[in-house]
Amino acid sequence: MLRSSALTAVSAVALALLTALAPAAQAAVAAVPVPPPPALNAHSYILVDFNTGKVLAAKDANEKMPMASLTKLMTAYIVFSALKSHQLTLQTPVTISTAAWRTGGSRMFINPGSQVSVLNLLKGMIVESGNDATVALAQKVGGTQAGFVTLMNDYARRLGLSSTHYEDVDGLPKPDHFTTARDLATLASDIIRDFPQYYSIFKIKKFTWDHITQRNRVSLLWTDPSVDGMKTGYTDAAGYCMVVSADRHGMRLVSVVLGAPSWNGRVDDSEALINYGYNFYENERVDVARAIVARPRVYKSAAGHAAVGPAQSVVLTVPRGPDATLSTRILWAHWPLVAPLAAGAEVGTLIVTNGAGQQVETTPLVTLQSVPAGGLFTRLADDIRLWFAS
Numbered sequence: 001m002l003r004s005s006a007l008t009a010v011s012a013v014a015l016a017l018l019t020a021l022a023p024a025a026q027a028a029v030a031a032v033p034v035p036p037p038p039a040l041n042a043h044s045y046i047l048v049d050f051n052t053g054k055v056l057a058a059k060d061a062n063e064k065m066p067m068a069s070l071t072k073l074m075t076a077y078i079v080f081s082a083l084k085s086h087q088l089t090l091q092t093p094v095t096i097s098t099a100a101w102r103t104g105g106s107r108m109f110i111n112p113g114s115q116v117s118v119l120n121l122l123k124g125m126i127v128e129s130g131n132d133a134t135v136a137l138a139q140k141v142g143g144t145q146a147g148f149v150t151l152m153n154d155y156a157r158r159l160g161l162s163s164t165h166y167e168d169v170d171g172l173p174k175p176d177h178f179t180t181a182r183d184l185a186t187l188a189s190d191i192i193r194d195f196p197q198y199y200s201i202f203k204i205k206k207f208t209w210d211h212i213t214q215r216n217r218v219s220l221l222w223t224d225p226s227v228d229g230m231k232t233g234y235t236d237a238a239g240y241c242m243v244v245s246a247d248r249h250g251m252r253l254v255s256v257v258l259g260a261p262s263w264n265g266r267v268d269d270s271e272a273l274i275n276y277g278y279n280f281y282e283n284e285r286v287d288v289a290r291a292i293v294a295r296p297r298v299y300k301s302a303a304g305h306a307a308v309g310p311a312q313s314v315v316l317t318v319p320r321g322p323d324a325t326l327s328t329r330i331l332w333a334h335w336p337l338v339a340p341l342a343a344g345a346e347v348g349t350l351i352v353t354n355g356a357g358q359q360v361e362t363t364p365l366v367t368l369q370s371v372p373a374g375g376l377f378t379r380l381a382d383d384i385r386l387w388f389a390s
Helices: 003-026 068-084 098-101 118-128 131-142 145-158 182-192 198-205 264-279 376-389
Strands: 044-049 055-059 093-094 116-117 206-209 211-214 227-235 239-248 251-262 279-288 308-310 312-321 327-332 347-354 360-365
Touching: 003 308, 044 182, 044 264, 055 264, 068 118, 068 131, 068 145, 068 182, 068 198, 068 227, 068 239, 093 131, 098 131, 098 312, 118 131, 118 206, 131 145, 131 206, 182 198, 182 239, 182 251, 198 227, 227 264, 251 264, 251 279, 251 327, 264 279, 312 347, 312 360
Parallel strands: none
Antiparallel strands: 044 055, 044 251, 093 116, 206 211, 227 239, 239 251, 279 312, 308 360, 327 347, 347 360
C-alpha cells in the first residue's frame, strides 16, 4: 500500500504530466467511436502499432499455426545478424550446393556449383521467396540446414517467440513447424527495429536472376504507397498468409494474416487491417523526457526530496478524437525511497490511462540527479520516522 507521501507524489505527477499531455487531450474534442475490427476470413490475425506495441486488432493471435514461407523472416533475421557481426558481407560469395539447387517449391533458379553473393541470395529469398536461395544462405551461416534450424530455435527463444518452433529453414511442411500471429508480429517488428539498413530489401518489387524476372508476392507494394514490405507464404496446410508493414506519416503498423482462404483473401484482409488502424488510431508523442514530474520524499537524504521524471518521451497509440482526458499514476518500484540514490536510478513506473480506465502507456521513472545521503543526525532522525511509518 502507498503511504500518504507517495499519494502526494502521485497527485503531483498527474498534474505535471497532464499539463504536458494537454495538447493531445485538447486536440480531440469531437470524439469518433472506434468500431470493432473488420470481420475477416483469415483463420487468425493481429494488427500492432510498431512504435508502442499496442495491439489494435486480433483474432486467435496466440493459436499455433503452420507458417509456410513466413519461416524466411527468421532466416532473414539470422542472416542480417551475421552481416551485422561481420561474419558475412553483402558481397560474400556463396557456393551453391546440389541440395540447395534441388530444393522444391518457390525458386530463384540458381545453378549448382555457381557462386552467388549474399545480397543476391537475400533478394532471391525475400523478393522471390526462393527456397533454393534460402537453403544456400542457411548452409553458409549454419554449416548445415540442421545446424541453422538449431540457430533458428535459439533465436526464437532469445526474441521471446514462446509459441514458435522451427523444423526447416524455408517453410516446407513439417509436423512440428509452427508459429502464431503474435510471434510473427514480434519477429517482423524486431527485423524493422534491429536491421533498418537491410529492411529496404523487403520493398523491392521485382528481381531478375539469370534472365528470369519475378515479382514480389506482397502485392500491396503496388497498390498502397505506405506499404514497404514484408513477406507472404502459402502451403495447403497453412493457407494463404501475409505479414505487412506500412508507414504513414511516421506511424508504422505491422499486420499478420494467417490461414486466409485465397490469394486475394490475404491481400484484402491485410489491407482492411492496415486501413482500420490508420482510420481509427494515431500516435501522440509527449515530449517529457527528463522533465521533472514528481518530487517524492527521500529519507536519509541531505536534500529531502528527489527530482523524478521519465527517462524518455512517451509515445501513445490512442483512438482518433478521444473524448476522455488522460490520467496518470505512479507504481513505485519500492517505497519509501531511501538515500543514497544514483542519478538515473529507476524508482518507479509512470502509468497513463484513458478515460475508460484502460492502460495506454507505461514508461520508467528515474532520478534526474543523484541524491546523496544526509549527515548523521538526518539519517538517525529518518531511521526513527521510518520505524513509525512501517
